[in-house]
Amino acid sequence: MRVLVVQNFDNEGLGQIGAALVEAGADIDLRRPYQGDALPDDAAEHDAMVVLGGAQNALDDENCPYFPGLLDLTRDFADNDRSVLGICLGSQLLARAFGGENQIGGATEFGWHRVSLTPEAKTDPVLAALPEKFPIFEWHDDTFVLPDNAVRLAGSAIAENQAFRIGRAVYGFQFHFEADRPMVRDWSTSFASLIAERHPDWHDRLDGEMARNGPDADAAGLAIARAWVATI
Structure with a gap:
């Protein structure tokens, strides 16, 4: 099993997806096109693809000229x-790829938030x-209107479209299910100044939020990661 992983931003790692891929014995082919890595021409040499998140918006072809090729x-x-599998920015790019409408701004969520599954x-x-x-x-400002052929799978009070599927196994997740507690703590350190500008109370809230929500969030995230890997 060979899996292409497209990283779009520093410190945006695989987290629990990586754990599930390692469990399955996957060969991970990591590409960083924002640093100049070339993307494959087609899917021929890979069994699956993961597109990770980033601070860019999904329409930013000027600063990310590799987006159209992706x-x-x-x-x-x-x-x-x-x-x-597309996560956060990755899900927004998936929506764009299949004809959805990207909406830049107006859907800010940061920290642990509750999402609800749809009947589907x-x-x-x-x-x-x-x-x-x-x-x-969650960590995003943007959202999207679903492509016509997408099945809506989850939503939240802020962003109606939190998860969707196209066809058999093309999945977009707006939320960061890969981000377990160690990853969130790492992000809170690595991006401390950025977070403090917009969420100045986060440092004081982090431990309490993590204790309240972390165990259930980690369990849900690992379950999603393992179930997606099983589709490969």
Whole structure:
């Protein structure tokens, strides 16, 4: 099993997805196109693709000139029945790739927030085993309107479209289910100045928020990661 991982920003790692891929014995092919790494021309040499998050918006082709090629690659993976996973920015790029409308700003969520599954999620192979509502880590300002052929799987009070599926195994997740407690703590340190500008109380809230929400969020995130890996 060879999995292409597209990283879009420093410190945006695989987290619990990486743990699930290691469990499955996957060969991870990490590309950082924002640092100049070339993307494959097509899906032929990979069984699945993961597109991670980033601070960019999904329409920022000027600063991320590799975006159009990544959209083409995403469609090629889908056309060849390869599993695809997009997280945060990755989900916004997935929506764009399949004709959804990106909405820049107006949907800010940061920290652990509760998401709710839709009735369609109850029969979805990745989400069926999850509770109807659970806390999960969020960090985004943007959102999107779903592509016409997407199945909506989860939403929140701020962002209606938190998870969706296209076809058999192309999944977009607005929330950071890969971000377990160690990753959130690392982000809180690595991006401390950025977070403090917009959420000045985060440092004081972190331990309490983590204690209240971390165990359930970590369990949900690992379950999602393992279930998605099982689609490959």
